[in-house]
Amino acid sequence: MVKEVEKAGFPIVQMCNLIPVAKTVGANRIVPTISIPYPLGDPATTKEEQWKLRYHRTKVALEALATDIKEQTVFRV
């Protein structure tokens, strides 16, 4: 789906936990998340910590969309 959207000309960032899969399949902008069932907020942590993590990684994803890249890139979080 990511590739189809990018083919249509949209920059797209994939936020996911399985980075090797995203890389193999061919996502160009990748931002890591923390798990499969809760990519953006570990329920074992406080609500505030979850919010901080989610706010931070979502912001990284947005910035990734505005970052020129020459090759497949996994953005640091």
Add this chain to the structure above:
Amino acid sequence: MKKAILYINQFFGQIGGEDKADFAPEIREGKIGPALEFAKILDAEITHTIICGDNFMGSNTDEAVSTILDMLADKEFDIFLAGPAFQAGRYGVACGTICKAVKEKYNVPVITSINEENPGADMFKKDMYILKGGNIASKMRADVKAMAGVANKILNGEEVGSADEEGYFARGVRRQVWRKDGKPASERMIEMLVKKLNGEPFETELPMPKLDRVPIAPAVKDLTKARIALLNTGGIVPVDNPDRIQSASATRWGRYDVSGDAVLKGGEYKTIHAGFDPAAADADPNVITPVDALKELEKEGVFGSLHPYFYTTVGTGTTQAEAQRMAQEIIPHLQEDNVDAVIMVST
């Protein structure tokens, strides 16, 4: 004895070469050309041979296919064969086209043989057994033998082996098998790991297909003006799942309005994804679709505006073809609303 029908082109049908390539389809009783070679080893009688010019099939595909399907309407056959097509591009595509149509209409097994350089192989390899054929017609005997090998197993009700064993193009079909050695996955994994640690060659059981790459789309120039859309494959839907998106092997998607003051709350939204423990996302759907964070970032002016809908499907067991189609259906909605860039959260 069981019955088979063979499709060949004008050249192998002994009609003529390129000058006869617009030969309209004909059906002949008995065996012509390659059919004689099949007859030596096939566990079925080839009752008819269909001949069609490659250009006729290529340029008048609908007419050619419907004519041939009509010809088959009153015939009894247990299997349908086409080719072998070698590296002949139009012939390979023709074999794939007619096999697919015959399989769909008459629900009989179909087999062909195409060289890997022939575009027909990639186009149709997921739809049928396509043996990996030679590049030129002098490979006829070997290619016919390979086709007959698979055909005979089907005709005799035997199990067809894997793509590697039988020599057909991998079809992307997953199948459970009992291993002859009975060796459990744990032992096979350890063996692989030990080989890897020792720097020895090992063979993965899950080869990753080599896939095409998409050119990198240029970055958003000014994030503070950009309109952003959110997609996810984590199955976040309103609790009543109005679009009835499947929990696995999804073929449907939905989009849900989060404009204005809307927030994603547990109890109002949930995940229907069957591939993980839903507890965390059911309690707080924002852990998959970070609408709360996006709204805050929008308010702070980090980006321009949020597209009013987020888009959902389920990624587990979903085929690439379905994923591709769903994305293609979603894209016009993004274009219509002048979306500049997209975030996809996948689980």
